[in-house]
Amino acid sequence: METKTITQTTTKKQTITGSEAIIHCLLAEGVNLIYGYPGGAIMPMYDELYKFQDKLQHVLTRHEQGATHAAQGYARATGKVGVAVATSGPGATNLITGIADAQIDSTPMVCITGQVASHLLGSDAFQETDIIGISTPVTKWNYQVTKASEIPEVLAKAFYIARSGRPGPVLIDITKDAQFGELDYEYQPCTHIRSYTPTPEVQEEALDAAAVLINAAKKPMIVWGQGVILGEAEETFKTFVEKTGIPAAWTILGVSALETDHPLNVGMVGMHGNYAPNILTNECDLLIAIGMRFDDRVTGSLDTYATQAKVIHFEIDPAEVNKNVYADVAVLGDCKESLSKILSKVTPNAHTEWHQRFKDLYKIEYDKIIQHDLTPTKGGLTMGEVLDGINKETKGDAIIVSDVGQHQMIACRYAKFNTTKSNITSGGLGTMGFALPAAIGAKMGKPEREVVAIIGDGGYQMTIQELGTIFQSKVPVKIVVLNNEFLGMVRQWQQLFFDKRYASTEMINPDFVAIAKGYHIQAQKVTKREELAGAIKEMIACPDSYFLEVCVEKEDNVFPMIPSGASVSDIRLE
């Protein structure tokens, strides 16, 4: 895999074209890697990319959706802004799924689209589409550039908005004449926008009120989300958890902020989360939410969610406070700052008996579910034992990128994490097809780390063309397809709630190994328990990209489960 280093670009005033200015702006923002797909309206920019290829690497994906997910994977693994480029019309509309995914999962991303020349706007010109109108509901900000002179300021704003406060996607649409036009180029990074307050100030009174509740609580529980990772607050968060001794549970976007083996880590909340934190959400006397937004997959029915508890909400986005769950105390602001400021106000505690409740319930879940998932002795292979095998080989040091479905829930439940920014999955949107391209971005952003994509046989076929990108750009990702020959998660719901009417969920699949080999990627298929450990070992040892298909039990279900609309404490073990 080739990665290139940036050399500082000039910021001196000079007359250049709009398309060259785009490249200089990207370099000035520290971008050295972008994903995209060319076409008519973006050709001037691609011509400059050709000239600047030693400074700015462009990775050609096989579909624009792949470019967005790769940019997202890059952003999630590195914490930097991911960049995706596409042409007008169909190129631009193909970005929408990735943009919507980045919006709901707060991923910093800048998308640049070409647009027809400004004199053609509104005339239904060839490949003209109103991408500003289409992308408005799913972007943090968007803007159409029609003059070359606007490019430096608009791109500076785009990067500032994408990464500041609660991050998100920004789309900049640039007409072809603006790319060809000339400007006096000068770049200043954006540091301030009058109407935009990215990070509310932490209020001392809120910290005091929160500390009082925390110090008085007998059965407190923390639920943390991705905010801890986005705010790079992992260290402070860990100190806070350790000092207060409060059991801490995570959402699937928050996991890896605190290592899996940490004694105060009590597991995952939500629909397929762990038994103890779900049950005890409705028993705790204080719920401390940190950088999470009470998604319905986390809360189940809101009418019965933690109604007995006081709630403290540490949150950067004021619109999230009281949106789903009423907060007795809202601590607005950057959680790294608020958590570090509250440290001196909270008293050390152990909550020994309360922790015992979590342990007891874990034991029930272990006996009933986990044990069978991870170390089955009979029947077909389980998804859980594949994850267990991967944990053994990677020791918890890998970045795990999962797609959407049963395998995703299993990956999030069982993957072991030692370091932050290691679980990359599509949470809020649940976008099948996310994992393969996202794994490309994660690996290119963190080439020194092992990146393993866990994908279902359904979702794999939604972006399978990105095998071409992996081959051409030599990206050594490890791809594991857990093949149950079903759209398994939907099938599970059909079994449980639609009397086993398996409407259009059975899949007759192609020869996945042959397809991978067609792209010159080493590939293997495992059908028997005895072959599994060896195959995983071979995959992890391989210095190049590697494809592993594991044929798992066709009709296994993911448990525990909170049926949709039920209460978290009605979580089912079978």
Added chain:
Amino acid sequence: MEKKTYTVSIYTENNIGLLNRISAIFQRRHINVESLSASESEIDDVFRWTLVVQVTEAQIKKIIGQIERQIEVIKAYYHTDEETIFTESALFKIKSDLLFEERQIQNIIKESHARIVTVNKQFFVLEKSGMRAEIELLHRELKPFGIMQFVRSGRIAVTKSEMPISQLLGSLTKEEEYAFS
């Protein structure tokens, strides 16, 4: 919770795309925007939008949060009818003959405090500002004589209490302008 009429006032930077962003917030929640108007505000370079919606207080609070989250929105407020002074404005186009032939029309105009904007041989135009009920009353009274055209504006409103927007803006500085803008 009970639904109420709320007047939403939004102070923004001028941006063509903002109307889309704001209306999408209501559309997603299936909330009908009963009226909308936009104009300059008391502050140079700052625009003010006035919207009227029927929602619960819990809903309007969440909506205000989502409006304020938009990059170019400086501040958004919501108020009940009791907290605002508001008015709407309507135009009636009517045949000129009636003005001279029907005595009753002259009385109606006088009593309603409507203003004659223009008169020519064919038609005259009446303008009436005030509460919705007053405009509706005038409409009912004029209808039997024949109204050639009728149009009513959205609500505009000022609040009884002070809007702390000026102080807020004082503490914010407009970003350094680039040469082109």
